[in-house]
Amino acid sequence: MPITPPKSHVPFMSDSDVVDRVLRHIAAGTTDRGTEVWQEPVENYQSEDRLAQELSVFKSLPTAFCPSIALPKAGDYIARTAAGTPLIVTRGHDRKVRAFKNACRHRGAELVAGKGCAGAFVCPYHGWSYGLDGALLGIPHQDGFPDIDKLANGLVEVTAIETKGIIFICQNSEQDEANLHAHLSGVPDVLAPDQMIFAENEIIVEANWKLHLESFLEGYHIKATHKETFFPFGYDNLNVIEFSGPHARVTFPFQRIETLADVAPEDRQVSDKLTYLNQLFPNVVLAELSHHRTLGILEPLGTDRTRIKTYHLTKSETVGDKDTVLKTAARDLEFVNGTGQTEDIAMVSGIQRSLNSGANTAFTFGHFEPAIVNFHRELAERL
Ligand code: FES
Ligand SMILES: [Fe+2]
Structure with a gap:
């Protein structure tokens, strides 16, 4: 046939x-x-x-990162590379899944490895901390960075889409949402x-x-x-x-x-x-x-x-x-x-x-x- x-x-x-x-x-x-x-x-x-x-x-495409149930609770996270990029994928207090580049905005250290549950991501190098939504929360001895714009120094987010029991990541921010959803419509x-x-x-x-x-x-x-x-x-x-x-x-x-x-x-x-x-x-x-x-x-x-x-x-x-x-x-x-x-x-x-x-x-x-x-x-x- x-x-x-x-x-x-x-x-x-x-x-x-x-x-x-x-x-x-x-x-x-x-x-x-x-x-x-x-x-x-x-x-x-x-x-x-x-x-x-x-x-x-x-x-450029939404690619599967993990099943939804791998991140059941707020603060659950998984850190892994996808297409060579180290990422953190986490569920927020609002239940929304977000994905960030796993790189501190100070000098680029990896914030977490493997999987776990956290209230915030604290950089192991000098202790900058970030919320589950990626916002830069704290800088130890902040007077050393007099001009820093904290709002502009949150974790760098990439698109995360949760559908059909799977969390998908798309790293190309230029992609429009309609294209991403069109790609996922064929997923059983x-x-x-x-x-x-x-x-x-x-x-x-x-x-x-x-x-x-x-x-x-x-x-x-x-x-x-x-x-x-x-x-x-x-x-x-x-x-x-x-x-x-x-x-x-x-x-x-x-x-x-x-x-x-x-x-x-x-x-x-x-x-x-x-x-x-x-x-x-x-x-x-x-x-x-x-x-x-x-x-x-x-x-x-x-x-x-x-x-x-x-x-x-x-x-x-x-x-x-x-x-x-x-x-x-x-x-x-x-x-x-x-x-x-x-x-x-x-x-x-x-x-x-x-x-x-x-x-x-x-x-x-x-x-x-x-x-x-x-x-x-x-x-x-x-x-
Ligand atoms: S590299 Fe993260 S706090 Fe310095
Ligand atoms: Fe086989």
């Missing part, structure tokens, strides 16, 4: 329609196919200049306030961020790469692939989806029958797994290194008591993050090591990899 990505933000299909499409593919031995073959120059994974341009694209509603973060982790992958992202966006590799992990439960090269503006959703069905053939469309529960992999353009993966959700954020640390920050959340439609929900979610995570993830990282790191060999001047993405083709096209258009 050939698919052409729409330019507008059409919503993804209903669960029942996805099931129908998967069942038709199973019967026919087919999969969703793109219409185009794409050649991506290897140089684009190696070039510092290209990475700098890509980071400008990151900054996956995260809800009653979900719990039951685990979070950060790993460094020794590979270009795009190589890592590509490993999520097709099911053509399931049989070869995940022979004993995912493949025994899934299918060889069988995906439903959809687009909503620049964002994509790739469906990975489990074999038990076949039990839904005789179930009425309105009664079809897909939760443990498939995985939805949403790519929030450009650098974020939001996965809907059997018993949990993950929000994974890819942060390039160089052309050949990527930090993956992942939040693991329980599902919203929780059945049973909190302990059971947490235990099921943790088991689910073990299955996905165990060997499955290791297998992908091994492939991706191997590609990174081969880049300089000269074996390839371009990589070819074929008809089974349309989500990757769409990603590269979207990225190229924005550079």
Whole structure:
């Protein structure tokens, strides 16, 4: 079934329609196919200049920073780099989320690291202090700065948007709000306030961020790469692939989806029958797994290194008591993050090591990899 990505933000299909499409593919031995073959120059994974341009694209868009529930209370904060910029993202007493450059206005020291809860941000270097709204509150021995305009020396704010259970950051202050909201309109509603973060982790992958992202966006590799992990439960090269503006959703069905053939469309529960992999353009993966959700954020640390920050959340439609929900979610995570993830990282790191060999001047993405083709096209258009 050939698919052409729409330019507008059409919503993804209903669960029942996805099931129908998967069942038709199973019967026919087919999969969703793109219409185009794409050649991506290897140089684009190696070039510092290209990475700098890509980071400008990151900054120009609202990119996911964390789930809303990572900052439940006033004063909760998370400090981390996004597109290379050290940021503090915090919730104010007015419940509004704000993002600031993590740089003191005196001499630029980082105010906080990691995560925590604070009443104010006090610089560890000389003690200048800032409110949760970024206002400069206090300067020790202020008579040493006779002309300072405190109002003009608050923390430098960047745009934070909280929607669909996610906090997004946009670092380019020139972007108008309508554009930001248009970009976010295609983001699916996956995260809800009653979900719990039951685990979070950060790993460094020794590979270009795009190589890592590509490993999520097709099911053509399931049989070869995940022979004993995912493949025994899934299918060889069988995906439903959809687009909503620049964002994509790739469906990975489990074999038990076949039990839904005789179930009425309105009664079809897909939760443990498939995985939805949403790519929030450009650098974020939001996965809907059997018993949990993950929000994974890819942060390039160089052309050949990527930090993956992942939040693991329980599902919203929780059945049973909190302990059971947490235990099921943790088991689910073990299955996905165990060997499955290791297998992908091994492939991706191997590609990174081969880049300089000269074996390839371009990589070819074929008809089974349309989500990757769409990603590269979207990225190229924005550079
Ligand atoms: S650098 Fe922050 S108070 Fe001096
Ligand atoms: Fe994989």
